Amino acid sequence: MVQMSTPLTYDALIAARHQEVQELIAAEHGLIGYIYPHAPLELFLAHDFTPILLWAEPKIPSAYEASLQTFCCAYSRNLFSQRSKEHMPPLNAILFPGGTCDSLQNLGDVWRARFPDDTVLRLTYPVANDDMAVTYLAEELRDLSNHLEVILGKRFVMELYQKAVALIAEFKAAAQFIAVARIIRPSIYPYFEYARLIRKFLTAPSLNSLTEIESVATHLQNELRKEQCLPTTEALRHGLLAGHIPDQIEIQSTDEPRIMIIGGMVDSEGVAFHFDNAKANADLEDLEIAFDLLSFTYRTTFTKAPNLHFDPFTEMAQSILSAPAEATQEGLPSRLTFLRRVFEKLKIDGLIICEQSFCDPDQFEVPDTLKLAEQKKVLSVRVPLDPEFSDRARLEGRIQSFLETLTAR
Amino acid sequence: MAPDATTTPKEKAYRKLNTSKLLRDTMTLHILSTKQASQQGRLAWVTSGFPVEIPVAFDVTAAYPEQYGAIVGSEKCGPLLCGFAEELGFSQELCSYARSSIGSVKNPQQSPLTGLPTPQALLACNNICGTVLSWYEAVSEMTGAPVYLVDMPPLEGDQPSHHLSYVKSKLEGLIEFLSQTFNQDYDEEKLIQVAELSNEAVSLWTRALEACRHKPTPLNCADRFLSMAPIVALRGTQQAISFYQAFLAEVQDRVKNNVGAIVDEKVRLLWDNIPPWFTIYNFFNTLAKKGVSFPADSYTHAWSANIPRGEILESIAKVYSNVYLNKGLTAKIDKMCSLIKDYDLEGFVLFSVRSCKRYSLGQMVTKEEITRRTGVPGVIIEGDMVDSQQYNEAQVETRVEALLEMIV
Numbered sequence A: 001m002v003q004m005s006t007p008l009t010y011d012a013l014i015a016a017r018h019q020e021v022q023e024l025i026a027a028e029h030g031l032i033g034y035i036y037p038h039a040p041l042e043l044f045l046a047h048d049f050t051p052i053l054l055w056a057e058p059k060i061p062s063a064y065e066a067s068l069q070t071f072c073c074a075y076s077r078n079l080f081s082q083r084s085k086e087h088m089p090p091l092n093a094i095l096f097p098g099g100t101c102d103s104l105q106n107l108g109d110v111w112r113a114r115f116p117d118d119t120v121l122r123l124t125y126p127v128a129n130d131d132m133a134v135t136y137l138a139e140e141l142r143d144l145s146n147h148l149e150v151i152l153g154k155r156f157v158m159e160l161y162q163k164a165v166a167l168i169a170e171f172k173a174a175a176q177f178i179a180v181a182r183i184i185r186p187s188i189y190p191y192f193e194y195a196r197l198i199r200k201f202l203t204a205p206s207l208n209s210l211t212e213i214e215s216v217a218t219h220l221q222n223e224l225r226k227e228q229c230l231p232t233t234e235a236l237r238h239g240l241l242a243g244h245i246p247d248q249i250e251i252q253s254t255d256e257p258r259i260m261i262i263g264g265m266v267d268s269e270g271v272a273f274h275f276d277n278a279k280a281n282a283d284l285e286d287l288e289i290a291f292d293l294l295s296f297t298y299r300t301t302f303t304k305a306p307n308l309h310f311d312p313f314t315e316m317a318q319s320i321l322s323a324p325a326e327a328t329q330e331g332l333p334s335r336l337t338f339l340r341r342v343f344e345k346l347k348i349d350g351l352i353i354c355e356q357s358f359c360d361p362d363q364f365e366v367p368d369t370l371k372l373a374e375q376k377k378v379l380s381v382r383v384p385l386d387p388e389f390s391d392r393a394r395l396e397g398r399i400q401s402f403l404e405t406l407t408a409r
Numbered sequence B: 001m002a003p004d005a006t007t008t009p010k011e012k013a014y015r016k017l018n019t020s021k022l023l024r025d026t027m028t029l030h031i032l033s034t035k036q037a038s039q040q041g042r043l044a045w046v047t048s049g050f051p052v053e054i055p056v057a058f059d060v061t062a063a064y065p066e067q068y069g070a071i072v073g074s075e076k077c078g079p080l081l082c083g084f085a086e087e088l089g090f091s092q093e094l095c096s097y098a099r100s101s102i103g104s105v106k107n108p109q110q111s112p113l114t115g116l117p118t119p120q121a122l123l124a125c126n127n128i129c130g131t132v133l134s135w136y137e138a139v140s141e142m143t144g145a146p147v148y149l150v151d152m153p154p155l156e157g158d159q160p161s162h163h164l165s166y167v168k169s170k171l172e173g174l175i176e177f178l179s180q181t182f183n184q185d186y187d188e189e190k191l192i193q194v195a196e197l198s199n200e201a202v203s204l205w206t207r208a209l210e211a212c213r214h215k216p217t218p219l220n221c222a223d224r225f226l227s228m229a230p231i232v233a234l235r236g237t238q239q240a241i242s243f244y245q246a247f248l249a250e251v252q253d254r255v256k257n258n259v260g261a262i263v264d265e266k267v268r269l270l271w272d273n274i275p276p277w278f279t280i281y282n283f284f285n286t287l288a289k290k291g292v293s294f295p296a297d298s299y300t301h302a303w304s305a306n307i308p309r310g311e312i313l314e315s316i317a318k319v320y321s322n323v324y325l326n327k328g329l330t331a332k333i334d335k336m337c338s339l340i341k342d343y344d345l346e347g348f349v350l351f352s353v354r355s356c357k358r359y360s361l362g363q364m365v366t367k368e369e370i371t372r373r374t375g376v377p378g379v380i381i382e383g384d385m386v387d388s389q390q391y392n393e394a395q396v397e398t399r400v401e402a403l404l405e406m407i408v
């Protein structure tokens, strides 16, 4: 039986994350915080550190003004304010990405200058995913590994790496299955719960959080087996992992409109929470998000697992670079081709576009996404948001009227 | 000495360069050549930090959307063109070079020079920022021209060998892309010749910049920002060399005769970032009237590295990866501190350009660190280089006044 959590307030969601991290601290885990979704989790675990995905704090008073301008992306500003207010968990190090977006690139430099006692790590990504890019990133990962050993005094342990690969691969397989099961039948499991399980694991990757998501995946597997949908579900999962939707996939039409969410580094759990409020306000409780293309859910989990038979660094690099649809990467035409296919094959009726304040990668992508949605007769709404969801009433109001229009169609 | 308005109303506080006519002619010819190249199917739009020597060696003419953005700014039609992009759904928060470029593609008839001629390729290099890729991909969707990205991941400190190999592979990819797109074979000898022409122009330009150590400075900020056009757009061509020979001769002549760019130089400052194009003369000339000159800036010095002798693609990969914008905040601060020292500057103005996160985020740290290291005061002014709606002239004036009060 799938466990459903009681409805929470948004503050309670954030409190739950703090609780997860507190447990890690109590258990004396070494912690490495990261911001960009495609961090080498296996590498940190192999060095006996627990990677934790940092998040924007809704109630943090702003404390960036003496160091960053307002046109720095809101997400980066929030993280900086948290650190200034000493609101972050005690981290052994924090990982900044290089080469992903201009805000984060510079934030790393400013962070180093303002918090010289912090251990700031940098992993610079290539903006491509050809063989040379894999080689480049593999070397960056090797350098990072050496750094972890020299600076933090913990070496790469093969046995830990093997366990980490298994842990992350099982988590991703479970997350992928739930995502695909929900595409086939969105009502099978609430989107909010799906986003919550992923967030929980990424906040504190552990066997416990793995068990929770795996049990949901197993339950859904049984459901779909009974309905004889399992082969389709698996075919779709494999297809999406390879970056396409197989021809044989046929989604059954239903009375409910099929809704998709797209965007970058927005808090999927937070978006789901506000979506649920909006649908409750609209008296449309049965509506569900069918599919998302967000960084912290779909784009993080639909990546290939490293193969234990080959060089760990090359394998981790390949895994990271297999992340789909990331707007910080090269390839708008292929992203649009994929999106077109998603609209057609997954029978999308409505699209919610999340646009994070001052986020160049997100904002550049929006016009072509809107154009495509219009061509494909997908009703769309553009939802500007900040990572704190500070204007909740407006956000929910916008989604609510979108849902009302969509259902009236 | 206190800066004051000492010049008589009739006497101009700044001196126009004689080579400005040559500059105008050189750039007009360049604009005509881009139109012709587009008609012949041999035009590429290129980012300012792109290793342009490679397309030039393929007889591909380069047009620079960033330079076009400067024209849009100077013509004061930034808000109009940015508005066209916003109508398409591009956020007002995005780079105004990108927005005005996209706006001009949408509505060429309402754009200065009827926009840049249609490109057959879009060549981006992200050694200046990450924005250029998204920008060019958006233009590609509108024009159908393919994008080639020379990916140069940002560096921290020295360039490791895997970085060099990776960038080199991207240059090899570029050669393949150009061969296919423009149906022409790669000629390494020709690339070496183009690199030599490029080096010669860069050397002339660098010598002119270095002449500004002289007191009074022979070039003010606006002079450099305008006369950098050929080093950006015509690197690797004989036209650039011809222009900079004449330009350097005039600069040297000014130095020899102690003729300053401004009539009565009293305070020497450093400028950081792109200028507000829509008010470039007004801004610098108003200060010139108060005896304030800008003998150095962090921006126009970006085109000052020679491609070293050796394996050509490796040399290009080294030079273009190591532009200081690709090397983080410390490299930028080091550069600015050395400019303050070498050019004997008494203060600095950091222009916080809302459009340009890569160049501007970090300026608050920069300001404190430069003052700590050099002892000279600085100020941050805010605005945009193209979108005049984001610029508050009165506020800028007040801040600069406050800086001048600290200096005198």
Ligand code: SF4
Pocket: A073, A074, A075, A076, A100, A101, A102, A103, A104, A264, A265, A328, A356, A358, A359, A360, A361, A362
């Ligand atoms: S939200 Fe956007 S701009 Fe901010 S860190 Fe993420 S990708 Fe970069």
Ligand code: SF4
Pocket: B066, B095, B096, B097, B098, B128, B129, B130, B131, B132, B355, B356, B357, B358, B359
């Ligand atoms: S973001 Fe800055 S560096 Fe990039 S194109 Fe715009 S102005 Fe130039």
